[in-house]
Amino acid sequence: MPVHRNAAALVAAGVLAATTVTGVATAAADTPAATPAASTTLAGCAYNSGLGWYCGYHAANTYSDYGDRGDKVKEIQALLRYNGYDIGRSGIDGKFGDDTLKAVKKFQGSWGLPKDGIVGPATWGFLRNGV
Secondary structure, eight states: HHHHHHHHHHHHHHHHHHHHHSSSSSSSSSOOOOOOOOTTTTOOOOTTTTTEEEEESOSSSSOTTTTTBBBHHHHHHHHHHTOOOOOOOOOSBOOOHHHHHHHHHHHHTTTOOOOOOOBBBHHHHHHHHHO
């Protein structure tokens, strides 16, 4: 089961358990929750009927490969993470480095695509729609 579904299930179970015990659905005590570093946060992706899965960084399906930087790489990294692929310790940093390359190749292999590490039309199609 992908990481994002596991995390959501754990949060939902915790709220349900707290509500059952206290009768009130609230967050933990009055202490503010620590904000996780960018590299540990889960990508917040949503389905867009005209685009497919979109994570808020880049709405086009622009060609990308090793060495690229910017929002299109952040989108690729977020989509990979959303689909349960390890993008390395740097997380969603917008740098298409070794860890992103490994994740792209692993993703491509899992869908029967050529494992070339290039995010072109076919890879974008599978990242966005699973087709």
